[in-house]
Amino acid sequence: MFCKVAGIFVYSDQADIAREIIGFARLNGRQSVVLTLGEKDAQALQNAGADKIIAIKGESEMIENYAQAIAVMLKDESAELFAVGATPRGRDLAARVAGYLDCAMVSDIAAAGFEGDQIVCTRMMYGGAVQQTEKLSGLSVITIPPGKFATAQGEASILSLELPADNRVSLMETAPIVKEGVDLSKAEKVVCVGMALDKAEDLQIARDLADVMGAELGCTRSIAEERHWLPVESYIGISGAVIKPKLYLSMGVSGQIQHVYGIRDAGLIVAIDTNEKAPIFKAADYGIVGDLYQVVPMLTEALKK
Ligand SMILES: Cc1cc2nc3c(=O)[nH]c(=O)nc-3n(C[C@H](O)[C@H](O)[C@H](O)COP(=O)(O)OP(=O)(O)OC[C@H]3O[C@@H](n4cnc5c(N)ncnc54)[C@H](O)[C@@H]3O)c2cc1C
Structure with a gap:
């Protein structure tokens, strides 16, 4: 047994999210057992407050190929929950593991906690128009996006474990995607532009304000995907970046639900819009x-002074 009591098994190919999921386990008084692919990832998480880290060894470089073996391990260990970082790879793994376990699964939770033995999750439905709360019984799988929980600290021991891999899918090539924009998820202040801008050159008005505020520049999906004025990494919302800045300031952003989904966790939201009925003012x-x-x-002039 890896855990003395039923615990939360954790996996994320992004260490930052793994740290937050360990924090979630601590917050809920649960032990956490972190799975990593190999020793290097295990060492990177050694001080993150987990109870145990299991560095998986095997024939495959793809975590998805261990889904069946992980499912067997979760059952054998009487795990309570498999909490996976909501990255493309994590979602793939989570779905496969839940399939092998034939158990309850909730994707991309907005919030999660425990009520006795049950896991209570909140998530957005219908493009963010509805918030749904679900209770899961028995061993379950959830995926957790970044920025939901505070991290923890503390040393964990690392155990190396050989698992059988399903090699029906093999990795051919990994090539980095060259990102043009900033990582808005880490920005402390964000100035966001919307479709109110008449022409691309007018972005300078927003850049001047962002510069004086020390903020990053973000936008709505329409600015990035329709007008192509800013890189896709710059757009905020349910299908773009979900951000958690201390300050978000929008100009000419109507505040449709798909956009507001991405700024719900902002500390302070300031909006400028000609339409006093624009939904952004509700947020x-x-x-x-x-x-x-x-x-x-x-x-901008006032802030310069
Ligand atoms: C499945 C789906 C997913 C989506 N995902 C996202 C997403 O992740 N992120 C996202 O942003 N959108 C997303 N959208 C699009 C979203 O629904 C809106 O269409 C979009 O956010 C609107 O962008 P906007 O606020 O820039 O433009 P608009 O809605 O056109 O708003 C422009 C605002 O500017 C104001 N305005 C006009 N002139 C001025 C002026 N001179 N000064 C001040 N204010 C002015 C107007 O009053 C208006 O409120 C998604 C849509 C769908 C269907």
């Missing part, structure tokens, strides 16, 4: 009803 802590072409340069 905002402070709002300015006005023309961004007038308001923003004034704000």
Whole structure:
């Protein structure tokens, strides 16, 4: 047995999310057993507060190929929950493991906790229009996006374990994607532009404000995907970046639910829009009803002083 009591088994190919899931286990008084592919990833998480780290050894370089073996391990260990980082690879693994276990699974939770033996998860449905709460019984699988839980600290022992791999899928090549934009998920302040801008050159108005605030520049999906004025990494929302800055300031962003999904965890939301009925004002802590072409340069000048 890896755990003295039923615990949370954790996997994420992104160490930051694994750290947060360990924090989630601690928060809920559960032991955590972290699975990694190989020793290097295990060492990177050794100080993250887990109870045990199992470095998987085997014939495959793809974690998905160990799904069946992981499912068997979870059953043998009487695990309570398999919590997986919601990355493309993590979602793939989670679905396969849940399939082998034939158990309950919830993807991309917005919040999670325990009520006795049951896991209670909240997640968004229908493009963020509805929030749904679900209770899971028995060994279950969930995927957890970044930025949901505080990390923990503490040393864990590492156990190396040989597992059988299903080699029907083999890795041919891994090539890095060259990202043009910033990583908004780590930004402390974000200035966000929407479709109110008349032309690409007007982005300078937002850049000037962002510079004086020390903020990163983000946008709505339409700016990135339709007008191609900013790289796709810059757009915020349910299908873009989910951000958690201390300050988010929007200009000419109507605040459709798919966009607001990405800023729900912002500390302070400030919105500038000509339409006083724009939904962004419902999400905002402070709002300015006005023309961004007038308001923003004034704000920039005021902040310079
Ligand atoms: C499945 C799905 C997923 C989606 N995912 C995302 C997502 O992840 N992120 C995202 O952003 N969108 C997403 N969308 C698109 C989303 O529904 C909206 O269409 C989009 O967010 C609107 O962008 P916007 O606010 O820039 O534009 P608009 O909705 O056109 O809003 C422009 C705003 O500017 C204001 N305005 C106009 N002129 C001025 C001025 N001079 N000064 C100040 N204000 C002015 C207007 O009053 C208006 O409120 C998704 C849609 C679907 C269907």
